[in-house]
Amino acid sequence: MLFSITDSSTLKEAERLGKFIKTTKTSGEYSVVVVGTKRDLREYREVSEEEGIILANKLQAAAYREISSAEGYPEAQQLLQDSILAHMQSRFTDRDKQRRGLGLKKLKEGLLVRTKSLYRKRGMTF
Secondary structure, three states: OEEEOOOHHHHHHHHHHHHHHHHHOOOOOOOOEEEEEOOOOHHHOOOOHHHHHHHHHHOOOOEEEEOOHHHOHHHHHHHHHHHHHHHHHHHHHHHHHHHHHHHHHHHHHHHHHHHHHHHHHHHHHO
């Protein structure tokens, strides 16, 4: 979610859109990153950094950042890389835990079933 730190109405719009996405997005995995733009225009700031952090917490965002395209491309590139990394870590960490847990459980169940069936066959043949 992007908003301008020099215009408080954009923060309200970002909150509205964030809530809409949270309520309508029912399938698939996604991450939200709240970004305050125009950081270079601090003297015109209408939205405090604390307000941005509060919005990020309300939307359960992966991160909150403030950037300025006027200050250069590397900052925006780093934001994109950090956002992708945060999404990938949250996404695959949960899946890996589930898969590992289910995989071990199924493996144990499979071994027990095979062991029982082998003992039954041996018990029947003796």
